[in-house]
Every structure is written in C-alpha cells, then in structure tokens.
Amino acid sequence: MDPVGSSSRRAPAVGRGTKMRAAVLAAAVTELTSTGYAALTVDGVARRAGVHKTTIYRNWEDSDGLVADALVSHFSADIxxxxxxxxxxxxxxxxxxxxxxxxxxxxxxxxxxxxxxxxxxxxxxxxxxxxxxxxxxxxxxxxxxxxxxxxxxxxxxxxxxxxxxxxxxxxxxxxxxxxxxxxxxxxxxxxxxxxxxxxxxxxx
Known part of the structure; x- marks a missing residue:
C-alpha cells in the first residue's frame, strides 16, 4: 500500500482497551472510505484514531488484518x-x-x-x-x-x-x-x- 496517509492531524487520544479498539476500527472504515484500499495506511488510520501506529501493530499484524476486522465490525452489526x-x-x-x-x-x-x-x-x-x-x-x-x-x-x-x-x-x-x-x-x-x-x- 502507499506509505502516505491521508490524514495530516492526529485526533485526540482515545485511551486503551475496548474504547481504543472501537476508535481504530471506526477510523479504518473512514480512512477506507476516504482513500480506498490501495492508499490506506496504518499511519493514516493511527492519526485519525488518535493512537500511535505501534498501538495498532500490537493489536493487528498488518493493515490487511485491520481492514478485515474493520469491515466485519462495521457491517456485522445486528441487522x-x-x-x-x-x-x-x-x-x-x-x-x-x-x-x-x-x-x-x-x-x-x-x-x-x-x-x-x-x-x-x-x-x-x-x-x-x-x-x-x-x-x-x-x-x-x-x-x-x-x-x-x-x-x-x-x-x-x-x-x-x-x-x-x-x-x-x-x-x-x-x-x-x-x-x-x-x-x-x-x-x-x-x-x-x-x-x-x-x-x-x-x-x-
């Protein structure tokens, strides 16, 4: 993927645990919507979510795993x-x-x-x-x-x-x-x- 993220400013910090995970997944969906899959980066998601990219790498192996979890989280909500x-x-x-x-x-x-x-x-x-x-x-x-x-x-x-x-x-x-x-x-x-x-x- 392109190493350049689309969001230039970091969002306010969101803490840890469930709140952090929810913020990162929501940011990933927003970033995917804004940039498309090919241009999505962990840096861009981290800035949008208000976390450091190392936080993301501690919870997801790579950007593909992050995108996969973000899509499941967003679209598998109760229908x-x-x-x-x-x-x-x-x-x-x-x-x-x-x-x-x-x-x-x-x-x-x-x-x-x-x-x-x-x-x-x-x-x-x-x-x-x-x-x-x-x-x-x-x-x-x-x-x-x-x-x-x-x-x-x-x-x-x-x-x-x-x-x-x-x-x-x-x-x-x-x-x-x-x-x-x-x-x-x-x-x-x-x-x-x-x-x-x-x-x-x-x-x-």
Whole structure:
C-alpha cells in the first residue's frame, strides 16, 4: 500500500482497551472510505484514531488484518429483521435496508474493496464470503415465517430467495452503475416473490 496517509492531524487520544479498539476500527472504515484500499495506511488510520501506529501493530499484524476486522465490525452489526406479518412488506423492508446500507460511503467502500485486487488477500476474501453469508443467514427467518403462514410454497429455499432478492440491487451497484433507490428495492421484491410462487427456489 502507499506509505502516505491521508490524514495530516492526529485526533485526540482515545485511551486503551475496548474504547481504543472501537476508535481504530471506526477510523479504518473512514480512512477506507476516504482513500480506498490501495492508499490506506496504518499511519493514516493511527492519526485519525488518535493512537500511535505501534498501538495498532500490537493489536493487528498488518493493515490487511485491520481492514478485515474493520469491515466485519462495521457491517456485522445486528441487522434489524422485519416482522410485519406479511412476506411482501418484510422483503421490501429488507431490500430497502440493503439499498440504504450499500449506497452509503462505507457501503460503496466495502464494494470497492471486495471487488478490487484486495480480494486476492486470503483474509479479505474470507471476510467477503462471511459478510454476505451472515447477512443471508440472519434474514432467513423472514422466509421461514412466510412459509409457516402459507404465503410461500413449503419447499422454498430461504437462501436462494434472498440471493434472488439481492441480485438486481448488486447488479446495478456493481456492473451497470445505475442509481438505486426504493424503486429498485421494490422491483427486486416483486421479481423474487414471482419466482418463489413459481417454485423456482425449491429446496434440494
């Protein structure tokens, strides 16, 4: 990575332990958003977090490990799971939440990182896989409840339905660069539900 950090002034000191770790991880996400993965440096993160770079090296082996932990910390926070009593409104809430998350500066930085050469770094490749798998796993109860209510076929595979829900959103974010918003999310819900009712997502 480029040895030049992007932040020229050190933030106020943050102490040690949990508070220090939280400050460093938050600074890493902010630095990643500002500079991109290739230009991110431990020096830059340290200045932004208000710690000495040796503090970071005592807790993280290298900048790749720091970025990996920062992404996990930022994006693995509890995801609100809607329970409106109807599958369409539940899926709409999930899809709109995904759009809202991935169109923030941090969300776009995550996409840029996992789609860049950084994905060749084993630790970051593992993080990419874990983040997306975890997001789908947490949302599966939405589909399970819909099956129990008789709104979806009994053999619906929750993971496959949720992937189909997310696919149109990620396609526009990653490949076409189109603007995404609530209309994109709502369209993805209609497509996913139509396919589910056609039993496209039958569990193996």
């Amino acid at each position: 609100p799971i809607p329970d409106t009593g109807a599958v369409e409104s539940d899926l709409r809430a999930l899809a709109r939440s995904l759009v809202a998350t991935m169109t923030t500066p941090a969300g776009r930085a995550l996409l840029a990182t996992v789609l860049s050469d950084a994905v060749r770094v084993p630790r970051l490749a593992e993080v990419k896989h874990a983040l997306f798998v975890d997001r789908f796993r947490r949302a599966e109860p939405v589909v399970a409840r819909a099956v129990e209510r008789g709104e979806l076929p009994a053999d619906t595979d929750p993971a496959e339905l949720l992937k189909a829900l997310a696919a149109p959103i990620y396609f526009r974010l990653v490949f076409t660069g189109e603007q995404v918003g609530e209309a994109t999310a709502d369209g993805a819900v209609r497509l996913a539900l139509a396919a589910a009712h056609a039993r496209v997502f039958r569990a193996a």
